Amino acid sequence: MSPLLEVVAASRMAQGRAIVSDISLRLQPGEMLGLLGPNGSGKSTLLGMMAGLIRPCRGQVRLKGLPMQALRRRRIAQLLALVAQSAETAERITVRQAVELGRIPRLGPLRPWRPRDDEAVAAALKAVDMAHLAGRDWSSLSGGERQRAHIARALAQAPRILLLDEPTNHLDIHHQIAILDLIAGLSVTTVVALHDMHHALRCDRVLVMRDGRCAALGPPAQVLTPELIRDIFAVKAEIIPHPRTGRPVFDFERLC
Template structure:
C-alpha cells in the first residue's frame, strides 16, 4: 500500500515547519527519515498519519486523500507510534495493547477470541508476554515503548509510522525492535536519530533539513561524509562493506585554537 505527500506544508506559531514536501513511500519498503532536531521529522510523520491536516498540499493513501477519510478508516490501515504517547489511566500492559483493536471493533464486530489471539501474538513479538498483567505506571520507559509497538502491531495496519521508536531502549532492544519491524509484511516509515540504524535497516532514506526534504535515496547514496557534515555539522568517516552496506564513524571535533590558548594562559597564571 502506497502513501504519498504532494507539496505538503504545515506551519505552527507563524513558522513554516514542513515546507512543500513531496514524498512517495513505496509498498513494503522501510523508509527512514533523518535530520537534525527541529527539521520537521515529527511533524511530517503526523501529516502522513492524518493526525494533522496540511496547510497546503495533499497526503493520499492508495490515491485517496486522507482528508476525505474517517479516523476509523485511516486507523484500520495506518498505525502510528509517537515519541511521547502516555496515559494516566490505570490499565495493564495487555489492556494498553488491546487498544490497538479499537478501529476493528463495532456493534456488529464485538471483541472475539481472534482479537485475544492477535493481542497475545503482538505481546509475544515484542517480548512483553510476561509483563501482560503489570500495571502501566509500574513499567519503565523502554517497556512502555515496546508496548506501543505491540499496540501498533495489534492494530494490524498495512502502514506503520514510527517517530524515533528506539527512544528509551537499550542497544539490544533497539536492534531487536528494528529487526522485528523490518521483518513485518508492512510499509514502514520511521524517523530515526541513529544514522547507523538507518544504514542497516532502511531501504531508502529521506533527509530533512529546515522543513524540506533535501535528499532521498539508498543508504549508500545518502550517507556521505559531505552530506553528514552539511546537514548535521558533524565530521564523520563513512566506511563501505563489500555487501554494499555502509557504516558511519564519527570523528571527535578538534579543539578550537583559542580555547587551547585560553587554557594555557590560565595554567601559566596559576603557576
C-alpha cells in the same frame, strides 16, 4: 494504481514559520523509509501529517488515492498506525489492556471481540518480548517497556502502514536491535524517524530533512555521504567497512 500513501507538495506553518515545506514522496509497498535530520528539522510534524493528525497548510496527504481529510478516523486507523514519541496514558490499566486498544478500529456493533482478537494481542506482545509482562500495571513499567508496549499496540492494530517516531528512544541496545529487526521483518510499509545513522542503514530508503525541506531522498548507501552528513549535521564523517561483515560503519568527529 494509486500508492497506498502519498505526500503531495505538503507544507505546514506554525507561528509564521515553515515547519515542513513542499515535501513530496510516494511510499512503495512493503518498504522501510527512514526519516533523518537534526532536531527541529520537521520529522515529527511530517509523521503527524502522514498519520492524518496534522493538516497541511498547502498540498495533500493521500491514503489509497483519497485526501486524508476526506476519510473517517476509523478507516484511517484500519490502514495506518502511529507510534508517537510522547505516547502515554494515565489510566490504571494492565499492559495487555493497553495493547488491546489497538483492536478498537477492528470492532463495531456487528463485530464484537472474537478469539482472533485475543490471538492478535498475544502475537503483538510476543513480538516485542512483552508476553511475560502482560499482567503488569502500566504505571510500573520503565520508559523502554512502555515504548515496546506502544509498538505492540500498533502491531495489534494490524495496519498496512506503520509510522514510528524515534521508536528506539529509551531502549537498551539489545531491544533497539530487536525492535529494528522486528520492523524490518514486518510485511507492512513502514516510516520510522531515527537519529542513529547506523540504524538508518537498515532502511530501503532515507529522507533527510533540513529546515523542513527534503535535502536528499534515496537508498541510504547513496544518500548518506560524508559531504551530506557534514552539511546537514555539522560533523565530519568517515565511512569505513566493518572488518568482519564489510558493512559501512560511521566514524564521527565534531567540527571545530
